[in-house]
Amino acid sequence: MAISAATKAATDALAVNRAPTSVNAQEVHRWLQSFTWDFDKNRTKYPTKYKMANETKEQFKLIAKEYARMESVKDERQFGSLQDVLTRLDAGNRVHPKWGETMKVASNFLEVGEYNAIAATGMLWDSASAPEQKNGYLAQVLDEIRHTNQCGYVNYYFSKHFHDPAGHNDARRTRTIGPLWKGMKRVFSDGFISGDAVECSVNLQLVGEACFTNPLIVAITEWAAANGDEITPTVFLSIETDELRHMANGYQTVVSIANDAAASKYLNTDLNNAFWTQQKYFTPVLGMLFEYGSKFKVEPWVKTWNRWVYEDWGGIWIGRLGKYGVESPRSLRDAKKDAYWAHHDLFLLAYALWPTGFFRLTLPTAEEADWFEANYPGWYDQYGKIYDEWRARGCEDPNSGFIPLMWFIENNHPIYIDRVSQVPFCPSLCKGASTLRVHEYNGKKHSFSDEWGERMWLSEPERYECQNMFEQYAGRELSEVIAEQHGVRSDGKTLIAQPHTNKNGKLWTLDDIKKLNCVFKDPLDAL
Amino acid sequence: MSVQVQQGKRGLTDPEMVKEILEAIPDQPLDTQRKMNYFVKPRGRRLTEYEVLTCYAQPTPDWIPGGLDWGDWTQKFHGGRPSWGNETTELHSTDWHKHRDPAKRWHAPYVKDKAEEWRYTDRFLLAYSSEGQVRSIDPIWRDEVLNDYLGAFCFNEYGLFNAHSSASRDCLGDTLRMSIAMIGFDKVDNAQMIQLERTFLAKLVPGFPESTDEPKREWTQGAIYKGARETVQDIWQATYDWNEILWSCHMVYDPLFGQFVRREFFQRLSSYYGDTLTPFFINQMQLYFSQTKGITSDMFFECLGDDAEFGDYNRRMMRAWTDKWLPRTVQALQDFMGIFTKIPTIPGVTSKDAVEAALERVFDDWKLDYADKVSYKFDKAAIIKTILQGLK
Numbered sequence: 027m028a029i030s031a032a033t034k035a036a037t038d039a040l041a042v043n044r045a046p047t048s049v050n051a052q053e054v055h056r057w058l059q060s061f062t063w064d065f066d067k068n069r070t071k072y073p074t075k076y077k078m079a080n081e082t083k084e085q086f087k088l089i090a091k092e093y094a095r096m097e098s099v100k101d102e103r104q105f106g107s108l109q110d111v112l113t114r115l116d117a118g119n120r121v122h123p124k125w126g127e128t129m130k131v132a133s134n135f136l137e138v139g140e141y142n143a144i145a146a147t148g149m150l151w152d153s154a155s156a157p158e159q160k161n162g163y164l165a166q167v168l169d170e171i172r173h174t175n176q177c178g179y180v181n182y183y184f185s186k187h188f189h190d191p192a193g194h195n196d197a198r199r200t201r202t203i204g205p206l207w208k209g210m211k212r213v214f215s216d217g218f219i220s221g222d223a224v225e226c227s228v229n230l231q232l233v234g235e236a237c238f239t240n241p242l243i244v245a246i247t248e249w250a251a252a253n254g255d256e257i258t259p260t261v262f263l264s265i266e267t268d269e270l271r272h273m274a275n276g277y278q279t280v281v282s283i284a285n286d287a288a289a290s291k292y293l294n295t296d297l298n299n300a301f302w303t304q305q306k307y308f309t310p311v312l313g314m315l316f317e318y319g320s321k322f323k324v325e326p327w328v329k330t331w332n333r334w335v336y337e338d339w340g341g342i343w344i345g346r347l348g349k350y351g352v353e354s355p356r357s358l359r360d361a362k363k364d365a366y367w368a369h370h371d372l373f374l375l376a377y378a379l380w381p382t383g384f385f386r387l388t389l390p391t392a393e394e395a396d397w398f399e400a401n402y403p404g405w406y407d408q409y410g411k412i413y414d415e416w417r418a419r420g421c422e423d424p425n426s427g428f429i430p431l432m433w434f435i436e437n438n439h440p441i442y443i444d445r446v447s448q449v450p451f452c453p454s455l456c457k458g459a460s461t462l463r464v465h466e467y468n469g470k471k472h473s474f475s476d477e478w479g480e481r482m483w484l485s486e487p488e489r490y491e492c493q494n495m496f497e498q499y500a501g502r503e504l505s506e507v508i509a510e511q512h513g514v515r516s517d518g519k520t521l522i523a524q525p526h527t528n529k530n531g532k533l534w535t536l537d538d539i540k541k542l543n544c545v546f547k548d549p550l551d552a553l
Numbered sequence: 554m555s556v557q558v559q560q561g562k563r564g565l566t567d568p569e570m571v572k573e574i575l576e577a578i579p580d581q582p583l584d585t586q587r588k589m590n591y592f593v594k595p596r597g598r599r600l601t602e603y604e605v606l607t608c609y610a611q612p613t614p615d616w617i618p619g620g621l622d623w624g625d626w627t628q629k630f631h632g633g634r635p636s637w638g639n640e641t642t643e644l645h646s647t648d649w650h651k652h653r654d655p656a657k658r659w660h661a662p663y664v665k666d667k668a669e670e671w672r673y674t675d676r677f678l679l680a681y682s683s684e685g686q687v688r689s690i691d692p693i694w695r696d697e698v699l700n701d702y703l704g705a706f707c708f709n710e711y712g713l714f715n716a717h718s719s720a721s722r723d724c725l726g727d728t729l730r731m732s733i734a735m736i737g738f739d740k741v742d743n744a745q746m747i748q749l750e751r752t753f754l755a756k757l758v759p760g761f762p763e764s765t766d767e768p769k770r771e772w773t774q775g776a777i778y779k780g781a782r783e784t785v786q787d788i789w790q791a792t793y794d795w796n797e798i799l800w801s802c803h804m805v806y807d808p809l810f811g812q813f814v815r816r817e818f819f820q821r822l823s824s825y826y827g828d829t830l831t832p833f834f835i836n837q838m839q840l841y842f843s844q845t846k847g848i849t850s851d852m853f854f855e856c857l858g859d860d861a862e863f864g865d866y867n868r869r870m871m872r873a874w875t876d877k878w879l880p881r882t883v884q885a886l887q888d889f890m891g892i893f894t895k896i897p898t899i900p901g902v903t904s905k906d907a908v909e910a911a912l913e914r915v916f917d918d919w920k921l922d923y924a925d926k927v928s929y930k931f932d933k934a935a936i937i938k939t940i941l942q943g944l945k
Contacts, residue, residue, distance in 0.1 A: 030692035035759040037688050046679035047756050054749045060765040061711045063773050067790045071719040090742035094667035101661045120565055122574045141610045144730055145722045152718035167734050172660040178606040185589040192584040198609040199592055202622045216628035220636045254564030254574045323557040397556050448627050488633035492625045516586035529579050
């Protein structure tokens with residue numbers, strides 16, 4: 027065959043320089059934007075009212091194999107620590123019992139968020155038109171798989187090493203019973219994947235990841251370390267290293283719609299709704315997990331909240347998006363009011379409903395009560411007195427025949443569930459900003475705790491028709507529900523949930539619960 | 554205030570805190586069951602780490618078969634459509650969580666494998682370039698086939714990668730979702746490897762164009778990939794059922810068209826034209842193809858085709874989908890035959906008898922690995938005859 031000019035040039039070049047040559051990831055990445063093409067049927071299954079631009083770039087500039095290299099290095103460090111150093115230190119069994127219970131909730135619920143974010147970013151990968159933007163979302167799809175596996179690994183690790191594996195070993199089967207689950211599913215599952223694609227990005231990336239991963243994934247590592255848990259910081263900080271990419275994806279989503287004049291009509295409303303949805307659950311639940319689920323306290327939740335949610339996110343992060351017409355959510359001020367008391371209100375209800383958990387809750391000790399009063403003046407008169415009364419009635423002892431839910435009924439403090447957020451509230455007792463609002467629609471009553479959620483429901487009631495736990499279990503006896511929902515340990519009779527973490531305290535069984543003859547009622551029926 | 558610790562103090566290393574923690578811990582474990590997800594039915598004899606970390610991560614209400622949750626989705630789409638629903642696919646299952654990746658990959662082993670492939674790729678390219686292997690490639694093969702037609706095949710893989718976006722969103726099980734995402738990721742990796750090879754050639758061969766312009770023109774306007782392009786577009790954008798997307802892509806189009814192009818054209822012919830570079834990349838693509846075959850065979854045959862209640866119905870649907878997608882794939886192959894006019898003829902290699910034998914290999918494999926599994930009957934001779942009409 028005749029040698030071409032190009033082959034001759036290559037031969038000549040080689041004679042001069044025989045240096046080995048390769049190709050780096052950036053040299054491939056710079057062509058990605060040209061990988062797509064136009065055609066008639068081009069569409070997405072997940073359309074959006076926003077117009078996403080075709081030219082949007084992504085900041086991390088990864089190709090598939092370089093992504094794998096980077097993540098593999100991080101995995102080696104993380105799993106190496108877990109499987110070698112921490113195992114040799116018996117670290118999994120040196121965690122304070124209260125915190126070990128907190129991690130049953132935290133790792134499991136974060137896992138659900140990460141899992142649903144796989145689908146959420148799959149949807150955005152489908153919706154975006156710019157190949158680089160698709161590429162950024164794709165890397166996030168894989169990240170979310172990583173995080174799902176990592177959160178699972180925390181439970182897996184605690185199952186093997188923690189002294190109370192129940193709840194770590196079967197959370198995926200039993201988590202659905204209780205009052206915290208549906209609200210979690212609302213913010214961490216359906217809010218990420220059901221709706222306008224950009225609205226879902228705002229929920230997941232602009233609020234969930236840019237705002238709440240700081241307190242959830244970063245602050246929790248300080249609380250964990252203080253309480254003897256080195257597993258959680260090892261895993262969660264590795265998760266957090268990917269979150270910056272996700273925040274950048276959220277930023278790029280806004281950039282991709284910024285040139286559309288119509289975007290400003292919707293964006294701030296979507297952001298406001300997304301923020302309120304997220305904070306309505308995370309503000310009380312995270313505060314409760316940190317402060318009531320620990321022996322050693324790091325700092326009051328309200329301070330953490332103000333620093334990361336109000337100042338860092340509401341101020342600095344959203345401020346950076348100001349040039350694209352993004353404003354801090356109008357509901358931020360109301361959320362700030364909730365950050366002080368809402369988690370105390372929620373713990374009161376969560377403890378009252380403890381048999382429907384998949385973890386153990388503990389009343390504050392006298393030492394902790396002092397800490398609460400010092401940091402939240404007025405705490406004792408509102409909450410501490412009630413806990414003293416419950417303790418005096420033997421709420422921790424299976425022989426007492428008393429669970430605090432009975433106290434709520436005796437004292438006529440009905441517990442409602444907000445239809446939109448699915449968060450329980452007790453309007454006659456709460457110190458936070460919740461007030462009862464009730465609407466009738468299609469022959470059914472719906473309760474709401476605040477104006478923001480009520481507005482969302484009034485404009486689109488069909489999106490929030492999910493039954494709450496009181497409606498679902500109405501007429502059912504409590505021990506029956508627990509047994510049916512697998513809320514028992516591997517002996518088939520002892521509850522996973524318990525109202526104490528006392529070393530020598532007796533554990534409640536299904537029989538103890540059955541003796542109470544506690545039957546679920548929907549409080550809305552009485553209205 | 555005695556319980557508040559200074560920031561930075563750690564309970565595992567501070568002796569006083571350690572003492573308090575250890576005093577609070579019971580002497581014996583409170584449950585005998587120490588395996589996470591012990592309630593999951595393992596596919597093999599024992600629950601694997603893959604199953605422990607993946608199974609039931611998805612919170613699915615029990616009205617989607619296999620789900621463990623009670624109740625409903627808490628927020629729905631505008632108009633009330635649920636987050637995930639049985640109506641997103643025509644196939645039925647008694648358990649959407651049954652699928653298992655035969656390779657038992659979760660994220661860490663998956664990226665570990667791919668990271669090693671990247672390191673090996675880098676080492677290979679350094680060695681290949683330093684000894685000047687590029688000098689042996691036939692210039693026509695290099696400048697026309699690799700530049701234009703391998704370059705255009707990048708878009709085939711990129712389009713199929715995109716077809717996985719909605720499938721990874723819509724599918725109804727956790728093991729499925731992770732498998733689909735990994736398959737999609739492999740497809741974009743294929744597309745990127747093709748561009749990587751072209752960039753590499755551009756560095757070694759002065760004048761070799763790195764730009765994607767010519768390959769894109771070939772893909773979007775040329776005759777050789779016309780049928781392929783239209784099929785890929787339909788799989789990616791015109792198909793709503795997530796199982797049909799996966800079936801059309803991985804059980805019909807890619808095992809036929811993809812296998813012919815990758816294995817029987819680029820891989821088989823490369824060595825005849827002095828090209829020892831392309832097989833390195835095609836072999837990685839073939840590894841991904843093989844892994845995908847394992848995954849999709851488990852999904853469609855083990856789980857859906859053999860479903861105790863819906864197996865017969867599902868196999869009927871799969872045959873119907875094959876009826877729909879096979880002719881398009883045949884058209885894609887027929888159009889692709891035009892490529893043989895672009896390369897120097899090598900008797901017994903690029904001549905009709907050799908092409909026919911290659912097609913026979915592809916269709917024989919497909920019959921054994923796919924069609925027979927759902928009792929799909931087809932006339933191989935007639936199909937190959939149709940395809941060969943494109944061979945001028």
